Amino acid sequence: MASTVQFDLVSPERRLASFAATEVQIPGFLGDMTAMTGHASTITGLRPGVLRVIGTEGAKSYIVTGGFAEISATGVSVLAELAVPVEELTQAKLDVLIADACEAAAVNPDKDAADKAVADLMALKATALV
Amino acid sequence: MPSLKDLKNKIASVKNTRKITKAMQMVSAAKLRRAQDAAVAARPFAERMTAVMTALAAGVGTGEGAPKLLAGNGKDQVHLLVVMTSERGLCGGFNSSIVKLARVRANELVAQGKTVKFLTVGKKGREQLRRDWGQAFIGHVDMSEVKRLGYANAQGVAREAMAAFEHGEADVVTIFYNRFQSVIAQIPTMKQVIPAKFEADATTALYDYEPSEEAILADLLPRSIATQIFTALLENGASEQGARMSAMDNATRNAGDMITKYTTIYNRSRQAAITKELIEIISGAEAL
Numbered sequence: 001m002a003s004t005v006q007f008d009l010v011s012p013e014r015r016l017a018s019f020a021a022t023e024v025q026i027p028g029f030l031g032d033m034t035a036m037t038g039h040a041s042t043i044t045g046l047r048p049g050v051l052r053v054i055g056t057e058g059a060k061s062y063i064v065t066g067g068f069a070e071i072s073a074t075g076v077s078v079l080a081e082l083a084v085p086v087e088e089l090t091q092a093k094l095d096v097l098i099a100d101a102c103e104a105a106a107v108n109p110d111k112d113a114a115d116k117a118v119a120d121l122m123a124l125k126a127t128a129l130v
Numbered sequence: 131m132p133s134l135k136d137l138k139n140k141i142a143s144v145k146n147t148r149k150i151t152k153a154m155q156m157v158s159a160a161k162l163r164r165a166q167d168a169a170v171a172a173r174p175f176a177e178r179m180t181a182v183m184t185a186l187a188a189g190v191g192t193g194e195g196a197p198k199l200l201a202g203n204g205k206d207q208v209h210l211l212v213v214m215t216s217e218r219g220l221c222g223g224f225n226s227s228i229v230k231l232a233r234v235r236a237n238e239l240v241a242q243g244k245t246v247k248f249l250t251v252g253k254k255g256r257e258q259l260r261r262d263w264g265q266a267f268i269g270h271v272d273m274s275e276v277k278r279l280g281y282a283n284a285q286g287v288a289r290e291a292m293a294a295f296e297h298g299e300a301d302v303v304t305i306f307y308n309r310f311q312s313v314i315a316q317i318p319t320m321k322q323v324i325p326a327k328f329e330a331d332a333t334t335a336l337y338d339y340e341p342s343e344e345a346i347l348a349d350l351l352p353r354s355i356a357t358q359i360f361t362a363l364l365e366n367g368a369s370e371q372g373a374r375m376s377a378m379d380n381a382t383r384n385a386g387d388m389i390t391k392y393t394t395i396y397n398r399s400r401q402a403a404i405t406k407e408l409i410e411i412i413s414g415a416e417a418l
Binding site: 008010011012013014015028029030033040041042043044045066067068070077079081 | 281340
């Protein structure tokens, strides 16, 4: 059996998932990264994207936006402002997300980052729901 | 002396009131459990967030180049007090205790020559503060339509507070809420959220940061403020139900006492009336 890390996915309202995983693919701020056991301690910001966790009982995917991931040698905790399991994702939900991001982008002083978040969500919409 | 019929009506009416307060108490008990569950469920996020923010804030420090939300804008002239109260009454001293704390703080600040502004969340606090501080209101967040408190509600409040800070309308933002301790004890609490304060912790682990410590800190600060407000709102929600529960419990007990008292009076007057009638009959018979 491959060695595992403790994976936690937490949203502000509740803990969404907590189980042992062999690898966690994180949509990091600077690009996707995969955390496995023995990873150097890292804190990375999240961009809107798909968080994929390969656990001992199969793989699970979540759509996450905003927050950060805390990686250590033995565990990965993802604190996302919003996290939705891919199975529960609908076109309508994504549209709401995009509308929210557009609204936030309009007032955000850091225009590049905000526009990037919108673009990431658009890309998600194009890929996640095919 | 009220008539027997009056007493009977009175007893019936107090019995009805008791039914209502009893029902309200039970509703509050159910809501309290839900509110407590929500507060417990939100705890892991808030705890982790605070831990990481503490590490980040310690690393970046409050020197030059630090984000304004952390270091402040160099002034502390204008204070914004965010007073969180409930939308409904009948919850004992819940709202008054928050408002009282906010008033004391506001008077203190005014005595120091500072300017005080208010942002109210929930109708009840606004009503109580309006007379003395009506001219200092800069906004109000209406929660009457909110059935189930979500993170989005907290973000709304946080956005207003941060907008005031960014536009230079406030230099320091403090929130006022009731911390839930138990059903009978809620502690009025004030907490400064902008500039953000984190207790320094010497035992933080070393991390690599992506993209950089500063960028993550700047990205997370607004979220951390929203999280703090969310935690406060949840605590407040649980406190409100707790306060209402004990207030309604008291009311139910008082109604019970009242019913006993009036029933005694009713029985006495009834007996007195019977005795009077008997005496009348007997003295009538004797007179014959």
